[in-house]
Amino acid sequence: MMSGSTSIFSGFELPHDFGEVLPIENAAERFGEAMEVARQSAEAGVAIEAAPDHAAIFTDPPQLVAGPLKSVGYDLGWDTRCYPSPVDGCDYINVSARLDPKSPAYQQGWFRYVAVVHPVDEAASEQMLSQGYGNPFLHHLTLGVVPPERDGDDEFSYGGRVVRFMADARRRMADVIGDEPGTLIAALPSEVVGDARFAEESPRWVEGLSGSEFQFQVMQGGGYLVQYFVLTGGRIEVAMRSGTCQTFNPLSVDKISRDEISTVQDDGGGNADPLM
Structure with missing residues (x-):
C-alpha cells in the first residue's frame, strides 16, 4: 500500500x-x-x-x-x-x-x-x-x-476558448510551481483547424507564447485534447480532454516522445542521448 x-x-x-x-x-x-x-x-x-x-x-x-x-x-x-x-x-x-x-x-x-x-x-x-x-x-x-462549459458556443468559438483557457492555466501554474512548463500541445477537432478563420485568429489564442511554446494539431477521431508538462523531465503533466474517441492523438504522442519526455528523469533533462 x-x-x-x-x-x-x-x-x-x-x-x-x-x-x-x-x-x-x-x-x-x-x-x-x-x-x-x-x-x-x-x-x-x-x-x-x-x-x-x-x-x-x-x-x-x-x-x-x-x-x-x-x-x-x-x-x-x-x-x-x-x-x-x-x-x-x-x-x-x-x-x-x-x-x-x-x-x-x-x-x-x-x-x-x-x-x-x-x-x-x-x-x-x-x-x-x-x-x-x-x-x-x-x-x-x-x-x-476540468474543461470549460460550452455555454452555447459553436465548435470554432469553443476551440478558441479552450486554447485560451489552457494557455492561461499553463501560465498560472508555472507561476505557482516555479518550473518551466512544456509545450502547449492543442489537438483540436478538424472543424476548428479547418475553419477559414483559424489561420488569422488562432495566434491570438496563444498570445504571449513563442512559436516553440505551442503546437496545434488535428485530433484524430475528433474532440479536444490539450496538454502540457509542468515538471521538467516529463514527470507530471496536465491535460484537458473533451469528446475524444481514443486515448491519445498520434501526432501528440510523437511530439511528446521526441521533445518533451525522457527515460532519464533524475536531472529533469529531456532528450537524453540513447545508450550506446
Whole structure:
C-alpha cells in the first residue's frame, strides 16, 4: 500500500491500493509529485478532475502491467490503436488501457487511462532498464483539467476558448510551481483547424507564447485534447480532454516522445542521448 495521504481537499485522489496491484518502485515518488501539483493547481485556480487523466508506465514485457490492470477492470487496447513512441532515440510502443469512469476503481482514484509502454527492441529495453527506476516504472502521471462549459458556443468559438483557457492555466501554474512548463500541445477537432478563420485568429489564442511554446494539431477521431508538462523531465503533466474517441492523438504522442519526455528523469533533462 502507498504510504502517506493520497487525497487532498480539492477532491483529487490517487488509488490507495496501487502498490498492492502494481508494486512499482518509483510510484510513491510520482504520487507525491502529483499530489503536490494538484495542490498547487488549486492554488493557481485551475480545477483538476477527481482522478488522473492517465498514467504512463514503461514495462518489459507488457504483461507485467497489462495483467494487473485487467484485474482492476481496465479494457486493454480499447481504442484499437497503438502509438509509436520514439523516446531517447529508441523505439517504444504505447498501448492504451481504459477504465470505465463509473467503476468503483475510478471513484477510488485509479487513472482514466493507462499508457502501457514497452520497448520494441533490445536497444530500447537496455535504455529503459539502465536508468535504475525498476521494471516496470511509472514514468509520469497526467492530471485532468476540468474543461470549460460550452455555454452555447459553436465548435470554432469553443476551440478558441479552450486554447485560451489552457494557455492561461499553463501560465498560472508555472507561476505557482516555479518550473518551466512544456509545450502547449492543442489537438483540436478538424472543424476548428479547418475553419477559414483559424489561420488569422488562432495566434491570438496563444498570445504571449513563442512559436516553440505551442503546437496545434488535428485530433484524430475528433474532440479536444490539450496538454502540457509542468515538471521538467516529463514527470507530471496536465491535460484537458473533451469528446475524444481514443486515448491519445498520434501526432501528440510523437511530439511528446521526441521533445518533451525522457527515460532519464533524475536531472529533469529531456532528450537524453540513447545508450550506446
